[in-house]
Amino acid sequence: MLERKLRLLPADALTAGAIAHGDLLECAPALPLCEAARLMSERRVSSIVVVEEGQILGIWTERDALAINFTDPAAFLRPISDVMSAPVRTVPAAMSLHELTQRFREEQMRHYLVVDEESGRRCGIVSLSDVVLNQGVEHYLKLRKVDSLIKGGLRVLPADTSMTEATRLMHEAALDAVVVDFGAGLAAKGQGRYGIVTERDVMRLVARKELGLAIGELASRPLLTVDEHYSLYRARAMMTERCIRHIGVLHSDGSLADVISFRDILGSMELAYVDELHQALHESDRALSHSRRNLYLAEQVIESSLEGIMVTDAQGLIISVNPAFSRLTGYAAEEVIGRCPTLLSSGRQSPAFYARMWVCLQTEGKWQGEIWNRRKSGEIYPELLHITAIKDEKGQVTHYAAVFTDISLLKETEARIRDLAYYDPLTGLPNRRLLEDRLQVELSHAARMCSRLAVMFVDLDRFKRINDSLGHEIGDRVLVEVASRIRLCLRDDDTVARMGGDEFIVVLGNLAQPDAAAATARRIVAALRRPIAIDGRELVVTTSIGISIYPDDSADSATLIKNADIAMYRAKEEGRNSFQLYQPAMNARSLEHLALETALHGALQRDQLLLHFQPLVRADTGEPVAVEALLRWQHPELGLVSPADFISLAEETGLIVPIGEWVLRHACLCHGRWREDERAPLRMMVNISARQFRQEGFVEMVGRVLHETEMEPSLLTLELTESMLMDDTEASVLRMQKLRELGVSLALDDFGTGYSSLAYLKDFPIDELKIDRLFVRGIDRNMRDAALASAIISLGHSLGLRVVAEGVETRAHLDVLQRHGCDLAQGFHFSKPLPWQTFVAMYGKASAQAVPGSSACQAARTASAP
Numbered sequence: 001m002l003e004r005k006l007r008l009l010p011a012d013a014l015t016a017g018a019i020a021h022g023d024l025l026e027c028a029p030a031l032p033l034c035e036a037a038r039l040m041s042e043r044r045v046s047s048i049v050v051v052e053e054g055q056i057l058g059i060w061t062e063r064d065a066l067a068i069n070f071t072d073p074a075a076f077l078r079p080i081s082d083v084m085s086a087p088v089r090t091v092p093a094a095m096s097l098h099e100l101t102q103r104f105r106e107e108q109m110r111h112y113l114v115v116d117e118e119s120g121r122r123c124g125i126v127s128l129s130d131v132v133l134n135q136g137v138e139h140y141l142k143l144r145k146v147d148s149l150i151k152g153g154l155r156v157l158p159a160d161t162s163m164t165e166a167t168r169l170m171h172e173a174a175l176d177a178v179v180v181d182f183g184a185g186l187a188a189k190g191q192g193r194y195g196i197v198t199e200r201d202v203m204r205l206v207a208r209k210e211l212g213l214a215i216g217e218l219a220s221r222p223l224l225t226v227d228e229h230y231s232l233y234r235a236r237a238m239m240t241e242r243c244i245r246h247i248g249v250l251h252s253d254g255s256l257a258d259v260i261s262f263r264d265i266l267g268s269m270e271l272a273y274v275d276e277l278h279q280a281l282h283e284s285d286r287a288l289s290h291s292r293r294n295l296y297l298a299e300q301v302i303e304s305s306l307e308g309i310m311v312t313d314a315q316g317l318i319i320s321v322n323p324a325f326s327r328l329t330g331y332a333a334e335e336v337i338g339r340c341p342t343l344l345s346s347g348r349q350s351p352a353f354y355a356r357m358w359v360c361l362q363t364e365g366k367w368q369g370e371i372w373n374r375r376k377s378g379e380i381y382p383e384l385l386h387i388t389a390i391k392d393e394k395g396q397v398t399h400y401a402a403v404f405t406d407i408s409l410l411k412e413t414e415a416r417i418r419d420l421a422y423y424d425p426l427t428g429l430p431n432r433r434l435l436e437d438r439l440q441v442e443l444s445h446a447a448r449m450c451s452r453l454a455v456m457f458v459d460l461d462r463f464k465r466i467n468d469s470l471g472h473e474i475g476d477r478v479l480v481e482v483a484s485r486i487r488l489c490l491r492d493d494d495t496v497a498r499m500g501g502d503e504f505i506v507v508l509g510n511l512a513q514p515d516a517a518a519a520t521a522r523r524i525v526a527a528l529r530r531p532i533a534i535d536g537r538e539l540v541v542t543t544s545i546g547i548s549i550y551p552d553d554s555a556d557s558a559t560l561i562k563n564a565d566i567a568m569y570r571a572k573e574e575g576r577n578s579f580q581l582y583q584p585a586m587n588a589r590s591l592e593h594l595a596l597e598t599a600l601h602g603a604l605q606r607d608q609l610l611l612h613f614q615p616l617v618r619a620d621t622g623e624p625v626a627v628e629a630l631l632r633w634q635h636p637e638l639g640l641v642s643p644a645d646f647i648s649l650a651e652e653t654g655l656i657v658p659i660g661e662w663v664l665r666h667a668c669l670c671h672g673r674w675r676e677d678e679r680a681p682l683r684m685m686v687n688i689s690a691r692q693f694r695q696e697g698f699v700e701m702v703g704r705v706l707h708e709t710e711m712e713p714s715l716l717t718l719e720l721t722e723s724m725l726m727d728d729t730e731a732s733v734l735r736m737q738k739l740r741e742l743g744v745s746l747a748l749d750d751f752g753t754g755y756s757s758l759a760y761l762k763d764f765p766i767d768e769l770k771i772d773r774l775f776v777r778g779i780d781r782n783m784r785d786a787a788l789a790s791a792i793i794s795l796g797h798s799l800g801l802r803v804v805a806e807g808v809e810t811r812a813h814l815d816v817l818q819r820h821g822c823d824l825a826q827g828f829h830f831s832k833p834l835p836w837q838t839f840v841a842m843y844g845k846a847s848a849q850a851v852p853g854s855s856a857c858q859a860a861r862t863a864s865a866p
């Protein structure tokens with residue numbers, strides 16, 4: 001719409017000079033009015049310019065002629081300079097039609113003299129009508145009907161009215177024409193009833209200096225008319241064709257409605273034009289205010305943006321910044337405006353970086369990337385920066401706009417994620433991944449320098465117990481302390497990494513001698529042996545370390561780690577709390593371990609498992625009251641394998657579940673045979689492993705076996721260890737209660753070796769405590785062990801439990817235990833574990849009489865298998 005309106009506005013090509021009437025009529029100031037009128041009539045122009053010595057003094061127009069006093073004959077002879085309008089307003093010939101239109105509107109003029117400014121030449125007169133006629137408003141004339149110009153107030157004068165009277169009327173009423181009525185009778189003769197007298201006729205009158213004429217004599221006849229429904233376009237065409245400036249308008253009934261003039265049509269067009277112009281301007285105002293509003297909005301967005309915004313001129317000098325810029329950089333707007341953005345440079349980017357940025361800006365008009373900048377405080381921070389070159393319509397860069405965000409937080413998060421990927425979150429040590437990277441680097445370095453390097457596998461002994469008994473939180477704190485102690489034993493450029501759980505790997509670079517690694521290992525073992533105080537509790541953690549050396553043990557990282565692991569296992573086998581250097585023979589051992597695992601899988605099917613039985617006797621009388629079933633594996637090549645060598649393997653592989661069931665069933669079956677022979681009642685004690693105990697359906701399995709073997713439940717005691725119960729005490733107690741509901745008894749095995757939580761002990765539904773043989777071993781010589789054993793016995797009794805001492809090897813052991821009131825004893829002093837047949841032979845009949853040191857016991861000791 002706006003576009004259409006603007007198209008109506010003067011085209012730039014059209015100028016005042018181009019549309020001005022060039023036939024400028026000029027006269028001297030002294031020229032009598034009648035002469036001027038004659039000239040104007042002859043030339044059929046509506047104005048004459050009064051010139052003296054080349055200077056325009058004024059202008060006289062047809063309209064001015066109506067002001068002449070026609071009753072005074074001298075009036076026609078007055079010099080034109082007396083009545084002319086002055087001064088004459090001029091416009092330059094080069095003035096655009098648009099500007100000219102504005103000028104007409106502002107100054108309310110009807111004519112301008114057009115002057116060529118360069119030459120001073122007068123080009124002609126231009127009227128508002130000329131402007132309008134050149135605006136292409138024909139469409140408007142076609143749309144409007146003649147009746148739209150009917151004003152009413154038609155002046156019809158009788159034909160005998162004097163010219164003097166008529167001109168006076170015209171002048172007073174500012175009419176440029178009056179209709180002359182010749183009467184209805186004349187109309188009948190075909191001449192038309194009406195004629196017309198116009199300003200131009202008045203001009204002719206002035207020229208002829210004729211006074212006293214009646215208007216009928218001067219009028220043009222007949223009055224040309226158009227129907228009121230004709231378009232203005234058609235009316236104008238008729239007037240142009242007939243060279244007339246007035247036309248009558250007839251109502252549909254043929255009566256004369258009005259006279260309209262060319263000037264009326266033009267006036268109406270002017271109105272339309274001005275209206276259009278007004279609308280166009282209004283719309284352009286609206287567009288302007290719209291764009292102002294957009295500008296305001298943009299300003300608001302920039303002001304409130306969280307991103308820093310900086311605008312520079314084409315030379316790169318800052319011309320504006322937003323508040324976020326000041327917040328992010330610390331610079332107030334007035335501190336940076338007029339300065340170069342280099343004041344933000346951190347110095348971290350090379351000149352080549354900036355050169356690339358400029359090339360990109362010049363070729364692509366934009367650049368985006370990360371950059372380090374410096375705040376006013378001096379702090380360097382990373383930002384994500386977008387720069388856009390802003391160009392004018394000619395494609396010339398006028399500004400650069402830079403928008404940036406502080407990405408410090410993002411970078412920190414990235415770093416944290418990287419840390420998580422490469423560091424152990426608990427101890428802050430490198431993790432396996434970073435260790436592997438570093439080890440690679442160290443290995444290449446060692447290869448280049450022909451130096452040695454050690455890889456240590458550090459594993460805490462029995463750490464699981466701490467976790468199981470004291471909970472993971474304490475376990476974690478122990479690990480953090482262990483990590484820091486290991487770190488303190490190393491040089492700055494050595495690496496310690498946590499591989500997971502309680503395993504650490506240490507890499508010692510630039511090793512002078514393998515001995516140096518041993519020295520470090522010794523330091524670590526010693527450092528970790530010192531008690532760790534946590535919540536007022538002192539925990540002792542020992543460690544086993546395996547060491548492999550580059551290039552002696554291998555040249556590749558994976559093998560070095562594997563060999564260190566093998567050596568670590570050897571250290572554990574050798575009694576823990578020590579270190580071992582890798583030896584190739586160890587590898588063979590670990591292969592053996594693998595072979596053992598494979599063989600154990602077939603042990604059950606191949607009937608290679610068997611039970612040995614060891615009696616438990618009353619400590620005071622030596623009377624056997626129970627028997628413990630102990631598992632053995634009869635391996636075709638390795639011979640009789642001790643449970644110490646394969647129970648943990650069976651646990652790891654899960655084989656303990658079927659094996660455990662086999663043990664229980666087999667023990668119950670043996671016990672059944674014992675009862676068949678009507679021997680003295682004897683309790684059967686069976687070991688249960690942690691994995692077995694936690695196995696879903698374990699209690700049901702026990703119930704099933706009891707049922708299937710017809711075992712008397714009260715004669716079965718299951719041995720559980722402390723550590724297996726501490727893991728999830730509530731679930732353990734529940735399971736123990738269910739077992740008790742089956743009628744079986746429960747014994748707590750190896751008591752004292754775990755992190756005995758006496759608080760829980762009272763909640764466990766157990767019947768018996770078995771003191772670990774570790775405490776029994778020294779009770780005859782060591783006061784501390786004796787005191788401990790005594791304390792455990794009292795504790796057990798105070799909880800209403802039977803107390804069994806394991807590992808009773810000597811009379812002296814027994815004496816001490818008897819003194820402290822221990823209930824039952826088990827150990828080599830009475831009997832080693834025996835095959836069933838031997839056990840039955842030894843204790844079957846004589847069980848009631850058996851006493852420590854009796855001949856029966858002696859015989860058992862001699863006959864027992866290992």
Ligand SMILES: Nc1nc2c(ncn2[C@@H]2O[C@@H]3COP(=O)(O)O[C@H]4[C@@H](O)[C@H](n5cnc6c(=O)[nH]c(N)nc65)O[C@@H]4COP(=O)(O)O[C@H]3[C@H]2O)c(=O)[nH]1
Pocket residue numbers: 614629630631642643644647660663687688689719749750773806807808809826827828829833
């Ligand atoms: N030095 C010394 N040792 C003595 C003496 N008297 C008995 N022993 C040994 O002490 C161990 C007692 O069994 P445990 O503490 O339950 O310790 C058992 C038990 O924890 C586990 N075990 C044995 N059989 C089974 C089984 O069927 N199932 C499960 N889960 N574990 C079993 O293997 C461990 C070792 O069993 P064994 O090698 O048979 O070793 C047996 C026995 O031979 C003594 O006077 N001096």
